[in-house]
Amino acid sequence: MSKVNSSNMELELYRPNIEDYLPTDSIQEPLGKLKLRDLLDISPTLREAGGAIVDAIERKLSIFFSVYVGRLRVISNLDSEDSFTRCFKSNPPETWNWNVYLFPLWCLGVVVRYGILFPVRALILTSGWIIFLSCYIPVHLLLKGHDKLRKKLERALVELICSFFVASWTGVVKYHGPRPCARPKQVFVANHTSMIDFIILEQTTAFAVIMQKHPGWVGLLQKTILESVGCILFNRSEAKDREIVSRKLREHVEGAENNPLLIFPEGTCVNNNYTVMFKKGAFELGSTVCPIAIKYNKIFVDAFWNSKKQSFTTHLLQLMTSWAVVCDVWYLEPQNMKPGETPIEFAERVREIISARAGIKMVPWDGFLKYSRPSPKHRERKQQAFAESVLRRLEDK
Amino acid sequence: MGNTSSMLTQYDIEEVQEHCNNTFSQQEIVSLYQRFCQLDRNSGGFISADEFLSVPEFAVNPLSQRLFRMIDGLNFKEFVAFLSAFSSRATLQHKVEYIFKVYDSDGNGKVAFSDLLDVLRDLTGQFISEQQRELVLTQVLEEAGYTKDSILVLSDFMKILGNSGLKMEVEIPVD
Numbered sequence: 001m002s003k004v005n006s007s008n009m010e011l012e013l014y015r016p017n018i019e020d021y022l023p024t025d026s027i028q029e030p031l032g033k034l035k036l037r038d039l040l041d042i043s044p045t046l047r048e049a050g051g052a053i054v055d056a057i058e059r060k061l062s063i064f065f066s067v068y069v070g071r072l073r074v075i076s077n078l079d080s081e082d083s084f085t086r087c088f089k090s091n092p093p094e095t096w097n098w099n100v101y102l103f104p105l106w107c108l109g110v111v112v113r114y115g116i117l118f119p120v121r122a123l124i125l126t127s128g129w130i131i132f133l134s135c136y137i138p139v140h141l142l143l144k145g146h147d148k149l150r151k152k153l154e155r156a157l158v159e160l161i162c163s164f165f166v167a168s169w170t171g172v173v174k175y176h177g178p179r180p181c182a183r184p185k186q187v188f189v190a191n192h193t194s195m196i197d198f199i200i201l202e203q204t205t206a207f208a209v210i211m212q213k214h215p216g217w218v219g220l221l222q223k224t225i226l227e228s229v230g231c232i233l234f235n236r237s238e239a240k241d242r243e244i245v246s247r248k249l250r251e252h253v254e255g256a257e258n259n260p261l262l263i264f265p266e267g268t269c270v271n272n273n274y275t276v277m278f279k280k281g282a283f284e285l286g287s288t289v290c291p292i293a294i295k296y297n298k299i300f301v302d303a304f305w306n307s308k309k310q311s312f313t314t315h316l317l318q319l320m321t322s323w324a325v326v327c328d329v330w331y332l333e334p335q336n337m338k339p340g341e342t343p344i345e346f347a348e349r350v351r352e353i354i355s356a357r358a359g360i361k362m363v364p365w366d367g368f369l370k371y372s373r374p375s376p377k378h379r380e381r382k383q384q385a386f387a388e389s390v391l392r393r394l395e396d397k
Numbered sequence: 398m399g400n401t402s403s404m405l406t407q408y409d410i411e412e413v414q415e416h417c418n419n420t421f422s423q424q425e426i427v428s429l430y431q432r433f434c435q436l437d438r439n440s441g442g443f444i445s446a447d448e449f450l451s452v453p454e455f456a457v458n459p460l461s462q463r464l465f466r467m468i469d470g471l472n473f474k475e476f477v478a479f480l481s482a483f484s485s486r487a488t489l490q491h492k493v494e495y496i497f498k499v500y501d502s503d504g505n506g507k508v509a510f511s512d513l514l515d516v517l518r519d520l521t522g523q524f525i526s527e528q529q530r531e532l533v534l535t536q537v538l539e540e541a542g543y544t545k546d547s548i549l550v551l552s553d554f555m556k557i558l559g560n561s562g563l564k565m566e567v568e569i570p571v572d
Contacts (some may be wrong), residue, residue, distance in 0.1 A: 036541040037557050039517060039534070042496060043565040045460050050483040050567040052454035053468075054432060379457040383522030391525065394533055 034393040045382075113321050121168040121320045128164025132157055140228070154228040155206035155259065161225075162203040165196075169301075170324040173200055177331030180205045180290065184256040186334065189282050190292035191354050192264035193272040194305035195312060196319065197294055200329065202229075207262035208252060210245070212236055218312055230259045246281060253287050262292075265347060271304040272296050274363045275355045278347035283337070290334040291350050293358040297326040330357050405430050416474050420481040420491075425569040429480065433473050443472050459519045463499055483567040490555070492563050497554045508549040510534065 096102060136157050143150035166173065180188060188207065190197060195218075198209055208230030211222060222231060232252065234245045252258050265278035272295065283289060296303040301322035305315045319325055332353055337346045355362045410423050421429065436444045436452070446469050450456045458464075468479055481487055482495035500508045500516055517530050525533075535545050541557065543549070 034537055036537040039537055040557055042460065042516065043563045045458060047565045047567060049455055049458045049460060049464055050480060052452050052458065054480065054567050054569055379459055380522055383459055383520060384524045387521035387524035390533060
């Protein structure tokens with residue numbers, strides 16, 4: 001129970017500033033007096049209720065209060081209009097082993113996967129770790145003075161261990177597009193399905209990454225090995241953290257010797273059928289944004305990591321006992337912010353590019369709502385806004 | 398209709414379609430059925446109040462209490478009929494009738510000042526005082542030619558909302 005409470009708190013502290021999402025020209029001063037029609041017309045609220053019952057996903061991106069000529073409309077409130085469960089539902093594949101002859105085949109498959117493949121993969125992974133650690137530790141300790149050489153070797157070693165990881169799931173990854181190169185003033189953004197996204201990308205290029213602080217062995221890895229490639233850690237529950245983190249991001253991007261920075265702007269893992277709204281943090285650093293699209297082939301395994309349901313270890317084990325992890329990675333054309341574009345618009349434009357390339361749908365959803373359900377505050381906020389507009393228009397005579 | 402089985406027959410679909418005056422296509426009805434089964438967790442054949450409340454966006458909607466009274470205990474056919482006002486094929490008349498029903502909580506065909514006040518209270522919460530609400534309502538009523546004591550019927554609603562182009566459509570996700 002305490003876990004639920006703390007995640008509620010996390011949400012409250014990390015809720016993005018809603019005014020930032022407001023398009024600048026959306027609120028026009030209402031023209032004309034308040035009429036009976038405006039008060040009787042409850043269709044927008046009813047529509048939201050209907051949409052909620054039906055589990056509709058609102059495809060329009062119109063948010064907040066758009067005041068049309070003479071009328072009051074609540075088009076959509078960012079938080080409570082659409083159904084968020086769809087983005088985080090892990091759709092189980094159709095059961096294909098439902099009859100007499102397929103079932104024994106499936107059983108045989110299970111035996112092969114757990115009895116033969118899994119031990120081989122575990123062996124590969126363990127030997128990979130041994131090789132990695134036996135090279136990494138000496139390099140890290142002995143080459144303290146020769147920073148450039150040490151960094152180069154550490155980078156190569158991190159790429160090596162990631163390749164071992166990918167091999168341990170029989171990863172078949174097809175990379176399309178030009179390989180990323182390390183230049184200052186550029187960030188890479190990608191859609192996020194699981195932490196393995198990072199491993200798959202890190203296999204070919206040593207990225208620096210920004211991650212939530214994790215507990216356990218992952219946390220240990222973060223503090224030691226990932227730190228060598230340049231890892232910015234943050235804690236969702238610390239409110240002040242945001243300013244520190246944005247400062248660190250900026251510094252990293254400007255440094256010419258740092259590894260290219262990889263950011264997952266969705267802020268959370270989504271099930272690879274949809275993309276949720278991108279956070280604008282990565283897009284207001286004043287640098288070029290290079291989008292990367294990642295799409296997993298569901299036939300082989302569902303790579304979605306539902307961090308609320310599984311620990312990362314369980315997730316990895318699940319991957320190691322599947323047949324393969326097949327995915328496509330597209331490195332897309334770098335984008336710059338167009339003149340007159342806000343960071344949010346820029347983020348959405350890049351999201352569109354990524355979604356189009358990966359063939360997944362866009363959803364106007366704030367990913368952090370995954371951590372909590374809408375609270376009564378949402379209702380109050382809507383009431384407040386409606387009340388204020390009514391009063392404003394009344395005084396407008 | 399077989400409430401215990403989760404398979405809809407063609408006959409069932411046609412019956413539901415007829416009941417809602419063809420405002421939904423057959424595919425939409427199938428989708429709605431899936432959604433109905435998803436909401437009706439204990440498979441009782443109808444969706445109870447707390448099953449509706451489990452949809453968070455519905456629970457935080459200001460008008461959820463009013464809609465509850467209309468929607469509690471509906472079986473699938475009635476559920477579809479209830480949602481038919483949200484279809485793009487629904488007529489304006491149908492939508493206005495629906496809004497009227499939301500206001501007319503006791504179902505006697507008459508909407509009084511108190512009903513209007515109740516809905517306005519739901520929509521504005523504690524952010525307007527009760528007196529201000531009454532003031533606003535009285536003002537707009539008088540301006541439209543009614544008084545505080547007028548009783549509005551469906552035809553009044555049609556007159557007021559009839560030519561405003563109500564936008565109340567919900568797209569049914571068809572997988």
